[in-house]
Amino acid sequence: MNAAPWIILFSPLIGAAMIVLATEKFKRISSYISVAAVAISFVLSVSVFRGEDGSAGFTWIDLGSFQVKIGYVINELTKLMLLVVSGVGLLIHIYSIGYMAEDKGRSRYFAGLSLFMFSMLGIVLANNFIMMFIFWELVGVSSYILIGHWFERSSAADAANKAFLVNRLGDFGFMLGILLVWNTTGSVMFDEIGQRWTSSATSPLVLTLAPLLIFCGAVGKSAQFPLHVWLPDAMEGPTPVSALIHAATMVAAGVFMLARTFFLFVPSVTALNVVLWIGLLTSLLAALMATQQDDIKRVLAYSTLSQLALMIAAMGLEAPQAGMFHLFTHASFKALLFLGAGSVIIGLHHEQNIWQMGGLRQKMPVTFWTFLVGTLALIGCPPFAGFWSKDGILAAALGHQNIPAFIAIACVTFLTAYYMSRLFVVTFFGETRSDTAAHAHESPMVMTIPLVLLAIPSTIAGFPAVVSIFYKVPEHEGAVAAVVVSSIAFLTGAISGFLLYREKAKDPIDIPLFENRFYIDQMYEVLVKWTQDLLANVSGFVDRWIIDGGFVRGTGRAAWGFGFALRFLQIGNLQAYAFLFGVGVVLLLYFILFGAS
Amino acid sequence: MVTLNDYLIASGLLFAVGFAGVLLRRNIIIIFMALELMLNAANLSLVGFSRYNVQNGLPDYNAQVLVFFIITVAAAEVAVGLAIIVALFRAKQTTHLEDLNTLKF
Numbered sequence: 001m002n003a004a005p006w007i008i009l010f011s012p013l014i015g016a017a018m019i020v021l022a023t024e025k026f027k028r029i030s031s032y033i034s035v036a037a038v039a040i041s042f043v044l045s046v047s048v049f050r051g052e053d054g055s056a057g058f059t060w061i062d063l064g065s066f067q068v069k070i071g072y073v074i075n076e077l078t079k080l081m082l083l084v085v086s087g088v089g090l091l092i093h094i095y096s097i098g099y100m101a102e103d104k105g106r107s108r109y110f111a112g113l114s115l116f117m118f119s120m121l122g123i124v125l126a127n128n129f130i131m132m133f134i135f136w137e138l139v140g141v142s143s144y145i146l147i148g149h150w151f152e153r154s155s156a157a158d159a160a161n162k163a164f165l166v167n168r169l170g171d172f173g174f175m176l177g178i179l180l181v182w183n184t185t186g187s188v189m190f191d192e193i194g195q196r197w198t199s200s201a202t203s204p205l206v207l208t209l210a211p212l213l214i215f216c217g218a219v220g221k222s223a224q225f226p227l228h229v230w231l232p233d234a235m236e237g238p239t240p241v242s243a244l245i246h247a248a249t250m251v252a253a254g255v256f257m258l259a260r261t262f263f264l265f266v267p268s269v270t271a272l273n274v275v276l277w278i279g280l281l282t283s284l285l286a287a288l289m290a291t292q293q294d295d296i297k298r299v300l301a302y303s304t305l306s307q308l309a310l311m312i313a314a315m316g317l318e319a320p321q322a323g324m325f326h327l328f329t330h331a332s333f334k335a336l337l338f339l340g341a342g343s344v345i346i347g348l349h350h351e352q353n354i355w356q357m358g359g360l361r362q363k364m365p366v367t368f369w370t371f372l373v374g375t376l377a378l379i380g381c382p383p384f385a386g387f388w389s390k391d392g393i394l395a396a397a398l399g400h401q402n403i404p405a406f407i408a409i410a411c412v413t414f415l416t417a418y419y420m421s422r423l424f425v426v427t428f429f430g431e432t433r434s435d436t437a438a439h440a441h442e443s444p445m446v447m448t449i450p451l452v453l454l455a456i457p458s459t460i461a462g463f464p465a466v467v468s469i470f471y472k473v474p475e476h477e478g479a480v481a482a483v484v485v486s487s488i489a490f491l492t493g494a495i496s497g498f499l500l501y502r503e504k505a506k507d508p509i510d511i512p513l514f515e516n517r518f519y520i521d522q523m524y525e526v527l528v529k530w531t532q533d534l535l536a537n538v539s540g541f542v543d544r545w546i547i548d549g550g551f552v553r554g555t556g557r558a559a560w561g562f563g564f565a566l567r568f569l570q571i572g573n574l575q576a577y578a579f580l581f582g583v584g585v586v587l588l589l590y591f592i593l594f595g596a597s
Numbered sequence: 598m599v600t601l602n603d604y605l606i607a608s609g610l611l612f613a614v615g616f617a618g619v620l621l622r623r624n625i626i627i628i629f630m631a632l633e634l635m636l637n638a639a640n641l642s643l644v645g646f647s648r649y650n651v652q653n654g655l656p657d658y659n660a661q662v663l664v665f666f667i668i669t670v671a672a673a674e675v676a677v678g679l680a681i682i683v684a685l686f687r688a689k690q691t692t693h694l695e696d697l698n699t700l701k702f
Binding site for chain 2: 572573574575578579582
């Protein structure tokens with residue numbers, strides 16, 4: 001049995017355990033343990049990538065016909081994802097050494113990062129639904145720990161709660177989907193389900209319902225509408241955590257899971273359409289929201305939402321390869337953008353409002369150039385990575401003859417170019433608009449080196465020659481049309497963004513609807529408050545009037561009431577007592593003498 | 598010919614008179630006397646049963662012994678009862694029932 005996948009999986013867990021158990025006192029060592037653990041994972045991932053496909057495992061729980069196995073499956077998808085997760089993860093770990101150098105909770109932070117890596121690698125390696133679900137939940141827990149890292153701030157604690165609870169909503173559907181699939185096919189192993197799913201006499205309802213329930217899990221984890229609300233709030237965590245969540249781990253888990261279980265979706269056109277339109281809707285909404293955000297990390301957060309939604313939409317277009325390709329390129333340039341934003345934030349002493357920045361081009365040259373690479377990759381400028389992968393999705397829409405989807409994706413491309421050039425121009429060009437920006441300084445080497453390293457794949461990862469090493473992207477018809485449309489969309493977007501925001505001191509466009517995120521959070525607030533109040537009122541009523549009033553005080557009141565009624569018989573008149581006594585005797589005699597018959 | 602029924606009717610009437618006296622009179626001493634009347638009605642019926650329940654040529658003396666017990670107990674009870682009434686009168690200056698209602702709610 002090949003030991004490498006097991007070592008890849010457990011090395012971060014061992015690292016986390018060592019940090020928690022041993023190095024609470026030596027904070028500097030804990031960060032190196034964490035980096036070493038993920039470095040081992042990365043090196044072995046490379047060796048696995050060059051090795052053979054395969055799978056192995058052992059039975060964990062044996063309940064007769066139902067067996068839960070812990071095992072891994074190595075195939076093209078796993079190999080690619082292992083590289084992305086451990087590679088991007090490694091760079092983020094290294095960057096964290098610099099970013100968290102001053103933080104008091106550094107050991108806790110690195111233990112959380114390692115746990116996060118362990119959970120995510122578990123999802124990637126899992127060969128069955130149960131194991132995947134366990135690690136899926138572990139990702140939720142570790143994201144909770146990391147988003148709430150600065151838990152002294154109530155906003156961070158709230159964001160962690162929100163992320164966890166919203167994810168639970170999606171996970172509930174995911175769990176129901178797993179149970180439905182298990183009930184239908186009698187197995188939780190991916191390969192066995194894949195063989196039995198269409199061949200077994202499955203009812204059309206189940207064929208549609210099961211993938212949709214599974215999709216619920218992805219909606220939660222990958223932050224799709226209507227469960228997207230947690231992701232922008234998750235910006236409360238440290239910036240490397242945002243990079244990790246957005247690029248390599250958490251949100252990618254949803255897309256990866258869809259790719260892994262894509263065989264479930266194939267037979268159902270309805271499920272595929274739901275996936276497609278949820279993806280397109282989220283993508284458009286998020287891109288529109290991003291155009292009016294002022295927080296540098298929030299803009300990036302909404303762009304993540306939008307890009308992830310494109311990957312989901314690619315799944316809906318029956319092009320999981322295109323989706324995974326975009327995930328692959330997106331992981332590198334989104335990590336780059338977040339780490340660049342983190343570098344800016346550190347350089348400006350935790351200033352996140354882009355209108356307080358400006359003119360950082362000369363002050364932070366490395367950050368500027370790498371951020372430029374990330375931006376160009378994200379907006380799909382040829383020949384950067386994002387161009388190729390976004391093009392793949394557009395081509396998939398064309399190949400699917402789905403013109404509305406094609407137009408929607410083109411709109412998203414335009415909006416992406418627009419809000420990214422806005423962000424870039426406002427942050428790095430123009431006048432310095434605050435004192436902190438005037439005193440900005442470049443970040444230390446430990447932070448800039450990961451930026452440079454991430455800039456390399458962001459540039460070249462899309463070239464067909466490079467892609468062919470990692471991945472086989474099938475040729476799509478009409479790719480030329482896709483290239484033309486996406487080029488036009490990104491050029492107009494970038495130019496309009498550049499012209500609108502050049503040399504501006506404040507936002508020339510003010511659209512409250514976008515700025516307030518379509519009021520979806522407020523709607524949820526009202527909805528949650530309303531349902532909660534209703535539930536509270538109902539249970540309060542039951543408690544106050546039925547439990548308390550009926551059972552507890554009711555018995556007391558009944559005894560008191562009987563006493564109250566009976567004491568009117570105590571009239572204090574001796575003769576009345578005697579009369580009642582006599583009546584009683586007469587009645588008694590009557591019953592004794594005549595009642596028996 | 599006087600039969601058992603005549604005795605029992607006389608006894609029942611006597612008891613009814615006594616019970617009516619207990620229920621209707623207001624003076625506690627009269628009530629006390631009516632109570633004695635009810636006891637004697639019981640005595641009368643006991644003696645009547647005794648007289649008419651002849652076994653081996655002899656009446657049933659058990660009932661007559663019981664009558665003596667009742668008379669004795671009644672005498673003791675009268676002594677105690679009158680003493681209570683005297684004590685009550687000393688405390689309340691009344692023997693009327695309407696005024697004796699301190700145990701009422």
